[in-house]
Amino acid sequence: MTARRIIPCLDVKDGRVVKGVKFVGHTDMGDAAELAARYRDAGADELVFYDITASPEGRTLDYGWIKDIARLLDIPFCVAGGIRSVDQAARCLDHGADKVSINSPALERPELIADMAARLGSQCVVVGVDSRLEDGEWVVHKYTGDPDARRHAGKRTLDWLDEAQNLGAGEIVLNCIDQDGVRKGYDIAQLSAARARLTIPLIASGGAGAPEHFRDVFEQADVSGALAASVFHTGAIAIPDLKRYLADQGLEMRI
Amino acid sequence: MEVAVIAYGAGNVASVQFALERLGATVRLTDDPAVIAEAERVILPGVGAAGYAMSRLTELGLVEPIRAFSRPLLGVCLGQQLLFGRSEEGEGEGVDLLDLIPGTVTRLEPAGDLPVPHMGWSRLTRDRDDPLLEGVADGAYAYFVHGFVCPDGPATLARADYGGVVPAMVRSANRWGCQFHPERSAEAGATILKNFLGLSC
Numbered sequence: 473m474t475a476r477r478i479i480p481c482l483d484v485k486d487g488r489v490v491k492g493v494k495f496v497g498h499t500d501m502g503d504a505a506e507l508a509a510r511y512r513d514a515g516a517d518e519l520v521f522y523d524i525t526a527s528p529e530g531r532t533l534d535y536g537w538i539k540d541i542a543r544l545l546d547i548p549f550c551v552a553g554g555i556r557s558v559d560q561a562a563r564c565l566d567h568g569a570d571k572v573s574i575n576s577p578a579l580e581r582p583e584l585i586a587d588m589a590a591r592l593g594s595q596c597v598v599v600g601v602d603s604r605l606e607d608g609e610w611v612v613h614k615y616t617g618d619p620d621a622r623r624h625a626g627k628r629t630l631d632w633l634d635e636a637q638n639l640g641a642g643e644i645v646l647n648c649i650d651q652d653g654v655r656k657g658y659d660i661a662q663l664s665a666a667r668a669r670l671t672i673p674l675i676a677s678g679g680a681g682a683p684e685h686f687r688d689v690f691e692q693a694d695v696s697g698a699l700a701a702s703v704f705h706t707g708a709i710a711i712p713d714l715k716r717y718l719a720d721q722g723l724e725m726r727i
Numbered sequence: 728m729e730v731a732v733i734a735y736g737a738g739n740v741a742s743v744q745f746a747l748e749r750l751g752a753t754v755r756l757t758d759d760p761a762v763i764a765e766a767e768r769v770i771l772p773g774v775g776a777a778g779y780a781m782s783r784l785t786e787l788g789l790v791e792p793i794r795a796f797s798r799p800l801l802g803v804c805l806g807q808q809l810l811f812g813r814s815e816e817g818e819g820e821g822v823d824l825l826d827l828i829p830g831t832v833t834r835l836e837p838a839g840d841l842p843v844p845h846m847g848w849s850r851l852t853r854d855r856d857d858p859l860l861e862g863v864a865d866g867a868y869a870y871f872v873h874g875f876v877c878p879d880g881p882a883t884l885a886r887a888d889y890g891g892v893v894p895a896m897v898r899s900a901n902r903w904g905c906q907f908h909p910e911r912s913a914e915a916g917a918t919i920l921k922n923f924l925g926l927s928c
Contacts, residue, residue, distance in 0.1 A: 473841075473889065474846070474847030475847065475849070542741055543745045545911075546749070546911065546912070546914075547913055565774075567741055569742075570742065570908070570911060590776070594844065594874065595774060595846065595874065596774060642844055642874075643844075672842055673842040673844070673847070726848045726868040
């Protein structure tokens with residue numbers, strides 16, 4: 473078995489960690505490297521660094537920054553934002569990242585998933601999916617880092633999950649954007665549906681506000697990990713307390 | 728403490744390098760057969776496909792130097808799998824590996840519909856004592872990412888349970904393997920790497 477993973481996500485803009493409610497009105501939350509060290513010490517099981525402005529503005533990752541993080545961390549981490557080619561993904565890994573997450577570029581060119589899996593291995597290919605309920609259906613959105621650039625991707629979420637998995641994705645992060653930043657709990661229904669469709673690991677994202685939300689998403693949606701940002705960055709939930717609570721609830725946690 | 732890390736274009740070289748540097752080691756990244764042959768100790772990292780990794784090792788003329796290496800050698804993740812005879816991975820009949828430990832690497836098919844790849848933190852259960860496991864608590868967590876699994880046999884030093892037995896560490900004479908990523912396995916991983924650096928050559 474694996475322990476359920478607690479994954480702080482550091483949304484990065486200009487080298488600083490930010491997290492906005494519903495992705496609008498960003499608030500600066502701190503230095504990325506400082507936060508990385510803090511989360512490592514607190515017992516985070518993995519970290520995600522997401523350059524939220526990279527995709528809308530067509531920017532690419534600052535690879536030196538990946539190296540700084542990699543020197544520091546002895547837990548796995550994933551980088552995301554602006555990765556549009558296999559070569560870029562390979563360079564992220566060469567600089568010490570364990571995984572790369574692709575979102576909008578995979579929607580535009582799904583074969584990028586297959587190309588990355590063939591060259592780098594599925595284990596490092598994470599596909600991030602931003603999804604919301606519209607007219608009774610879960611649908612994919614893209615470019616969610618910037619409200620002006622956000623648009624409907626023209627795909628049903630569960631169809632896209634199948635496609636991404638078949639192309640060679642090694643893990644899915646399903647970000648339920650109706651829940652993002654509002655701290656009312658993960659979207660159990662959507663995540664359960666996604667879990668039932670996938671054979672690869674699934675990570676829940678969007679909605680964490682209380683320790684019970686983590687318990688519910690692990691127990692009810694059977695996800696491998698739960699990602700959250702603001703509740704950790706603001707100190708509203710301390711990771712050691714959270715992991716102890718979840719272990720007391722009978723979940724396997726790395727403590 | 729000097730260690731050569733084989734950089735052959737199929738590995739998580741930087742993260743292994745940084746982990747060793749955190750322990751005070753001098754790391755030499757190399758794809759030079761002569762450097763490897765002369766090294767005090769060697770780490771063979773690896774992620775991705777076994778076929779691609781073996782074709783890279785072959786192109787670089789590294790298969791024989793690795794096979795002939797008589798000082799401590801540690802294969803990490805795919806690097807552990809490469810120590811075995813064959814892998815089912817890839818099209819058709821699979822791929823020949825370094826053949827330092829007998830057996831075939833097979834597709835991971837865990838019971839209970841667990842997700843594949845096996846990705847995350849699993850407990851290590853010790854099968855027998857070994858210098859590399861010195862100071863590592865039985866049941867310590869290590870970080871795994873793999874979709875293929877090594878055969879369980881006399882070489883197994885420690886196991887993980889993931890819907891079946893996962894040989895997590897193996898050893899045959901001077902060759903060790905970790906299926907998990909010690910460079911990403913917090914204290915337990917650091918202890919194992921430190922023990923590897925401390926092995927007498």
